[in-house]
Amino acid sequence: MAASNARTQSFGQTEINWDKLDKTKFYVVGAGLFTGVTVALYPVSVVKTRLQVASKDAAERNAFSVIRGLLRTDGIPGLYKGFGTVITGAVPARIIFLTALETTKVAAFKMVEPLKLSEPTQAAVANGLGGMTASLFSQAVFVPIDVVSQKLMVQGYSGHAKYNGGLDVVRKVLRTDGIWGLYRGFGLSVMTYSPSSAVWWASYGSSQRFIWRILDNGNSEKAPGEGKIMxxxxxxxxxxxxxxSCITTPLDTIKTRLQVMGHERGHNARQVIKSLIKDEGWKGFYRGLGPRFFSMSAWGTSMILTYEYLSMDYNIHFLRSAYVPKNDRFE
Known part of the structure; x- marks a missing residue:
């Protein structure tokens, strides 16, 4: 029975022992892998951003028409507008995020352990706190990247200004709004990404434990293979x-429109909300939901496989250590 309980508690166990983690592999190899994921999924972010800031009478009102328009006018490079800015800031931002995530998760698990919560609930709370804290720390780097890259993504589209690269965006924003212009929408970014990160990690931590329980139901006699784990x-x-994506898209739409149009048209969050409701009603807050849904799901899946690969050696050892031969178990 003791071994059976240990096995049940180990299902989906992905919390990394930070002290034993291979930091070189985590940061160096991880940076390369996350860059690859960003390259693959970046066009979806461009499409989502354009849909969110399109004017009411824009000709391109769905994802396929946006893609066709970009390919027609700019070719494949059009799908990577602002990519240089994003990839430059992605590495330090990702390091900050992952470091804060892992250290917070370890502390959060210790904090909730005395509460004797069910394992999925415990995982949801600890992962949620870790995701929220990591997002809060990383916004200092992410927000300026967002402001610059999103302006490049929509330049010349639906009446938006054109720029000569990321440095030109920075110069014009600083000239118009000062340093705070690069942090336009910071509050909304925190309100969007922190809950989004909390929901993502809480859902991930609890859902995979739930899946493990369904698959095993406490009857498995041997450790799961790497393929099954993945x-x-x-x-x-x-x-x-x-x-x-379903919970946080409205805030993301407001944030994106504010960051892209704010200094050009004197908009604030309240005016953006009023404009959306006036033009399209409440459904306007879900502009770009399809691409965002796909992006977060695809990014989440590829990111978590990359993330778990970085800690696979430790996790496989942890999972398999919970399984002992039948003759050694105490029934």
Whole structure:
């Protein structure tokens, strides 16, 4: 019985022992892998951003028409507008995020352990706190990247200004609004990404534990293979991405429009909300939901597989250590 309980508690166990983690692999290899994921999914972010800031009478009102328009006018490079800015800031931002995530999760698990919560609930709370804290720390780097890259993504589209690269965006924003112009929408970014990150990691942590319980039901006599582990992690990533995108898209739409149009048209958050409601009603807050849903689910799945790969050696050892031969178990 003791071994059976240990096995049940280990299902979906992905909390990394920070002291034993290979930091070189985590940061150096991880930076390369996350860059690859960003390259693959970046066009979806461009499409989502354009849909969110399109004027009411814009000709391109769905994802396919946006893609066709970009390919027609700019070719494949059009799908990567602002990519240089994003990839330059992605590495330090990702390091900050992952470091804060892992250290906070370890502390959060210790904090909630005395509460004797169910394992999925415990995982949801600890992962949620870790995701929220990591997002708060990383916004100092992410927000300026967002402001610059999103302006480049929509330049010349639906009446938006054109720029000569990221430095030109920075110069014009600083000239118009000062340093705070690069942090336009910071409050909304925190309100969007912190809950989104919390929901994502909470959903991921609890859903994969739930999946493990369904798959095993306490009857498995041997440790799961790496393929099975990765499938469960991927399923957890999809569920987490879908949940987070549905809950936080309205705030993301407001934030994106404010960051792109704010200094050009004198908009604030209240005016953006009024404009959306006036033009399209409440459904306007869900502009770009399809691409965002796909992006968060696809990014979540690929990101979590990359993330778990970086800690796979430790996790596989932890999972398999919970399984002992039948003759050694205490029934």
């Amino acid at each position: 499938l469960v992690q991927a399923a957890g990533g999809i569920i987490a991405g879908a949940t987070a």
